[in-house]
Amino acid sequence: MIHGAMLQGFEWYLIADGKHWQRLYKEAKNLHKAGFTAIWLPPAYKGNGGINDTG
Numbered sequence: 036m037i038h039g040a041m042l043q044g045f046e047w048y049l050i051a052d053g054k055h056w057q058r059l060y061k062e063a064k065n066l067h068k069a070g071f072t073a074i075w076l077p078p079a080y081k082g083n084g085g086i087n088d089t090g
Contacts, residue, residue, distance in 0.1 A: 039072030049077070051086040 049055050059074060066074065082088035 040070050041073040041075055042066060042071045044074040045077030 044059050045055070055077065056079075059076070063074075
C-alpha cells in the first residue's frame with residue numbers, strides 16, 4: 036500500500052476513565068474495515084492538571 040489513512044485516536048475532551056486505549060483496541064478491526072491504516076495514539080499520561088487535564 037502506497038497511501039494510507041491515519042485516524043487521530045484522541046481529542047481534547049476524552050472521558051477520564053482510563054479506558055480510552057481499550058476502546059480503540061476494541062474498534063481496531065472496524066476502523067481498519069473503514070479504511071484506516073494507522074492510528075495516531077494519545078500520550079499515555081495527562082498534564083499537570085490531573086485526570087481532567089486536556090493534555
